[in-house]
Amino acid sequence: MKEIEILVIGGGPAGLSAAAAAADLGASVLLLERDDKPGGQLVKQTHKFFGSKKQYAGDRGYQIGDFLIEQCENNPKVEVWTETTVLGIYEDGVVTAEGQGKHLKINPEKIIVATGASERMITFPNNDLPGIYGAGAVQTLMNVHGIVPGQRVLMIGAGNIGLIVSYQLMQAGVEIAGIIEASPTIGGYLVHASKIRRAGVPILTSHTIIEAYGKDSVEGAIICKLDDKWQPIPGSKQDLKVDVICLAVGLSPLTELCFQADCQMKYVPELSGHVPIRNKYLETTRLGLYVAGDVSGVEEASSAMVEGRLAGICAASSLGHGNDVTPKLQAEALAELSELRAGPAGQKTVKGIMKLMNKGGAAC
Template sequence: MYDVVIIGAGPAGLSAAIACRESNLNVIVIDEFSKPGGRLLGQLHQEPNGEWWNGIKETQVLIDTAEKLNTEIKCGVSAHHIEKVEHGYAVHTNIGVLDTTNLLIATGAAETAVPIPGWTLPGVMSIGAAQVMTNVHRVRVGKKGIVVGVNVLSAAIARELQIAGIELHSMALPIANTVTKKHADPRTVMDGLVRIAHLAPSAFLRFGSKFAKSEWVRDIAVKLYPKGGVKMWGMPIHIRKAIVQINGTEKVESVTMCDITADGEVIAGSEKTIDVDFVCIAGGLYPLAELAAVIGCPFQYVEELGGHVPIHNEQMETPLKGLYVAGNITGIESAKVARAQGTLAGYSIAKNHAKIQQAMRDVKSVRDSASIQFHPSIVEGRERIHRSFLEYENAQ
């Protein structure tokens, strides 16, 4: 019988375990991957202040701290079902049933699929898979590739692939269809580019992004967007070109790219074939929240948070007694925010009131100072989900 079972050994789960162990709670952290760290393991980028964020090193700091506190961490363990029982929760896993009074779900996020013709060929992968293969497993994903989908996530990981010595032809939009509609709209994509332009090495781009915050300026920028794209780190980023199809017989051999209008419509006769041997598709992230749904946790769809999110309060507590959430399951943000949320969740579980308020302030501070945000209205989204918690509690 555990005081706390934590599902997910990423930055949120590990930080929560450390906070719980500080209060001497009996904790176990489980994760289906072969090593702890979650998506943090694949992260390697330079921040605006010039410092490097190395996810492997950051993970090791958390592991070392957890081990000093004699935290039980088991990897290669999958949780496939959860029951709400009299004493708390029964977590069904491939190593048996784990009984616990409190449960923290810190399962993170998953990537959204963006289907385009030819996407089932060997050599096509999600941008996140390319990141893990490159930075975690040290596997070269190919010699020359292209990124389909222009957003915060794809821009960050594309740079990581370049640092690893992988050649990228460019980044372009997917061809518009029912599923890719948002990702294929040049104006929507331009909104996202404005939010990451401050990371660009070009002073001109950083300066221009300040003006592009105006809607009418963004419209002009889309209409006048250069045919050769705008280069970041020497790589063209296209929002007026789209990938129509991925070509190949037994594996990726090329892609067909076309010009598109400011409204995302294909310009007839503009198709060109580009030789590549791998394609990374970037459709963004959504909260991985199925386990919370299994035990009947109420949800709300909040676009600013990336999708359906378990209802929770500022202390990471859900309406179900003893059930807590932290990290990207609560909304798509950076690993630093997830880490701060995990610490807050741990103190909430331990009822460490002396540290809860400071931990809440830390989450806000980390969020406010984040170099990138996956969604522009994250604060408003958080306020909506916290109000939903109060409304749900009052209705019971």
């Protein structure tokens, strides 16, 4: 049985930030990551971040990931186990995991769940053909393994992920036949959409895919225009010859462990699905269990890092570490989150969080 003060589950931007913040206050931390390297989505993000210097503006995602990993590796209070998958969080506080070819038991005093999110899929005829990918899978192929998925791509979804991955595909020499978006407006930042349009790639809003076709793999897709009631407009079908269909249709929080740990959950569309109810310090209704990052509601990586830092500070403080500086650090992190969510893009998240706060939560 491994005894530890704070267990962090997930080594993405939120988990790494949580581990570093808690360790900086003097807590002993164990971070578990199921992949062979921490970093989460950051390891495959080659685009530069926006925001302020505090959120590493101007740095590329993989560079930020390397920095966060170094922060943890250089702190003697942090222990990192890679290729380790958490199996369950039980009533007595014991956490079980599979790793190192063994069934592992860990007994932490506090837990921070930072498991991130999974890609959503959509249903349409032949959506199981080879050549149909999630956008995250395409990023992994290209930016981690150096493999292009195909030669001509239809991108479904004009949020930030769809726009960014489309541009990265173009940088790799792949043709983008078009980007379609079911909503009447583009969901991503204008700066990303402008780069795509300047390259001559059409972005078709109020459009959806009807079906994919091909014998052994994708050979094309039928798309159509939608009316203001989201119904196909007769006579608007187009046949696009493509060998890849990439789905960038959103993410869902990976909350299975929170359900299993008996956290009180609530479905909040603005936060992209079922999320654990928590207070402003990110402690859930299961006392001593905190959440941070996309598992608490899908946002940008910048917000995930700040939430991770806040969860790490609160978990460490609850064990008596850094109480002289905790109020100041908490206030700074909360102010930073408010700043990140201040613009139009953040209003949806703010609305979702308010729904959770009205429901209640635990005390930090």
